[in-house]
Amino acid sequence: MEYVVVKYPTERDVYIDWKTAGKTNHSLMVEKGHHRFDLGRPADYVPDSRHVVVENTTELTPLILEFSPKGVNS
Amino acid sequence: MSRWYGIVLISWVCAGLVGCATYPQNPPLAKYEPGAGYRFNNLRSPNNSDRLFVILSFSGGGTRAAALSYGVMEKLRDTRITWEGRTRRLLDEVDMISSVSGGSFTAAYYGLFGDRLFDKFEKDFLYKNIQGELVGLLWSPVNWFRLASPSFGRIDLASELYDREVFDGKTFADLLRRGRPFVLLNATDMSMGAQFTFEQEQFDPLCSDLGGVSVARAVAASSDFPVAFTPLTLNNYAGDCNFREPAWVDQGMKDSQSNPERYNRARIARSYLDSKERPYLHLLDGGISDNIGLRGPLEALRSNDPDWSLLNKINNGEIKKLVVITVDAKTSPPVKFDESSSPPDLKDVLETIATVPMQNYSFDTVELLREEFERWAKARQSYAGCESILHQKCPQQTMPFPPPPQLGLYRIDVGFDQIEDDQQRRYFQSMATSFHLPKRQVDDLRRVAGQLLDQSADFQQLTADLR
Numbered sequence: 131m132e133y134v135v136v137k138y139p140t141e142r143d144v145y146i147d148w149k150t151a152g153k154t155n156h157s158l159m160v161e162k163g164h165h166r167f168d169l170g171r172p173a174d175y176v177p178d179s180r181h182v183v184v185e186n187t188t189e190l191t192p193l194i195l196e197f198s199p200k201g202v203n204s
Numbered sequence: 205m206s207r208w209y210g211i212v213l214i215s216w217v218c219a220g221l222v223g224c225a226t227y228p229q230n231p232p233l234a235k236y237e238p239g240a241g242y243r244f245n246n247l248r249s250p251n252n253s254d255r256l257f258v259i260l261s262f263s264g265g266g267t268r269a270a271a272l273s274y275g276v277m278e279k280l281r282d283t284r285i286t287w288e289g290r291t292r293r294l295l296d297e298v299d300m301i302s303s304v305s306g307g308s309f310t311a312a313y314y315g316l317f318g319d320r321l322f323d324k325f326e327k328d329f330l331y332k333n334i335q336g337e338l339v340g341l342l343w344s345p346v347n348w349f350r351l352a353s354p355s356f357g358r359i360d361l362a363s364e365l366y367d368r369e370v371f372d373g374k375t376f377a378d379l380l381r382r383g384r385p386f387v388l389l390n391a392t393d394m395s396m397g398a399q400f401t402f403e404q405e406q407f408d409p410l411c412s413d414l415g416g417v418s419v420a421r422a423v424a425a426s427s428d429f430p431v432a433f434t435p436l437t438l439n440n441y442a443g444d445c446n447f448r449e450p451a452w453v454d455q456g457m458k459d460s461q462s463n464p465e466r467y468n469r470a471r472i473a474r475s476y477l478d479s480k481e482r483p484y485l486h487l488l489d490g491g492i493s494d495n496i497g498l499r500g501p502l503e504a505l506r507s508n509d510p511d512w513s514l515l516n517k518i519n520n521g522e523i524k525k526l527v528v529i530t531v532d533a534k535t536s537p538p539v540k541f542d543e544s545s546s547p548p549d550l551k552d553v554l555e556t557i558a559t560v561p562m563q564n565y566s567f568d569t570v571e572l573l574r575e576e577f578e579r580w581a582k583a584r585q586s587y588a589g590c591e592s593i594l595h596q597k598c599p600q601q602t603m604p605f606p607p608p609p610q611l612g613l614y615r616i617d618v619g620f621d622q623i624e625d626d627q628q629r630r631y632f633q634s635m636a637t638s639f640h641l642p643k644r645q646v647d648d649l650r651r652v653a654g655q656l657l658d659q660s661a662d663f664q665q666l667t668a669d670l671r
Binding site for chain 2: 131133135146147148149150151152153155156157158159160161162163164165166183185188189190192194
């Protein structure tokens with residue numbers, strides 16, 4: 131089992147491979163392998179999506195994926 | 205002259221019987237609708253909370269498996285719990301039953317008829333000589349002609365019998381209307397050697413509407429013991445319904461190195477899309493790919509990919525307590541061949557080939573579930589340990605990231621291996637695999653199921669926590 135934390139200033143839905151799979155800023159359990167991460171609507175964040183290979187994480191060293199509101203860093 | 209007419213008439217009727225005999229075809233799907241059909245998310249559950257999520261898995265083993273799983277259902281019916289301020293039966297909190305072969309009769313019957321299970325299942329199945337009725341069908345001359353057809357096999361005869369005698373002609377559309385629990389009847393796809401589950405998610409790539417398939421047919425496929433029955437055929441209409449492949453398949457196809465198990469699932473899912481290469485599928489007993497019915501739930505607990513991924517539900521905080529009850533009617537009859545220097549005979553060799561790999565695989569599957577539960581528990585302990593040290597050394601600091609999901613876990617095994625008394629254990633482990641058992645054995649199986657639940661430490665903990 132792998133662990134991912136998707137960071138965003140507010141709580142939003144997290145989609146893994148187009149399926150709702152948890153909330154931002156929580157530790158999410160994810161199957162090892164290639165995944166696409168998105169946030170729920172509205173699509174007012176950057177980047178549009180993150181494509182990553184999730185592996186070699188633990189509950190104490192999760193993969194951190196950061197999204198930002200559009201216009202803050204773009 | 206009249207004799208000639210008689211011969212011509214009989215020949216004509218016989219030819220008609222052969223020509224007409226064909227398996228009932230699974231209907232095509234006019235248009236792919238990812239939100240429609242027999243799926244977990246479409247099953248209503250007005251009185252069943254996801255926060256307490258109960259999964260049952262029923263193994264194969266003919267009437268022995270059906271009776272043992274029935275005994276578990278009786279015990280769950282009689283177990284009162286209090287959850288979120290409401291007192292009810294533990295049975296009412298069952299969300300999912302995944303089954304193979306003999307266990308599929310109990311699972312499907314409860315899914316279709318609810319509490320009628322406790323009134324009529326004994327008469328409709330458990331105490332009935334289904335085996336005798338199946339053999340009787342083969343003695344009917346009409347069936348000889350039907351079986352001569354290349355598109356009608358012994359499994360189709362069995363499916364008709366189950367449909368008529370046990371399942372009242374009900375379909376998956378009826379099962380959908382009943383609501384929870386989600387019943388997963390598992391067979392084996394012969395060419396891929398993979399589990400094939402009767403749920404709409406599995407029928408989508410075939411462009412077929414599971415709603416029009418009889419439940420009896422799924423149970424027949426799930427209990428399609430090789431050689432005794434012919435494989436069960438399904439039509440593949442892939443390409444005719446605007447099916448959109450789920451996104452995970454494309455991602456999984458990249459995982460041949462990073463996650464071969466996921467890659468294999470993606471490869472199998474994609475194999476159904478080629479209806480020119482695979483215009484038909486042939487199914488055998490679910491026990492060949494998973495004789496304990498636990499692989500589907502295990503995958504849903506370890507992967508974000510299935511429609512009904514439990515991992516996603518846990519991540520979303522929808523599940524607070526997870527209960528998995530595994531009912532395994534595995535036997536291990538005493539063997540005599542090690543008492544002699546002569547090599548075991550062909551019957552012993554064939555029995556070993558037919559049962560040992562399945563039993564070893566079932567053992568591994570249960571172990572995988574145990575390891576998964578232990579990993580989750582250790583992850584939470586390890587995080588809590590670090591947090592505690594951090595608070596001692598640097599009281600002002602907080603952990604840089606949140607804890608893994610919190611979850612109460614209960615893993616309950618019901619199987620003859622857990623019987624402590626040697627004589628009693630040997631008695632159950634020596635029972636035959638058949639669709640007909642003496643009434644006394646059926647009653648003993650029902651009784652021991654409740655005893656095994658009572659003696660399970662996790663079942664005791666669960667009932668204590670839900671008082």
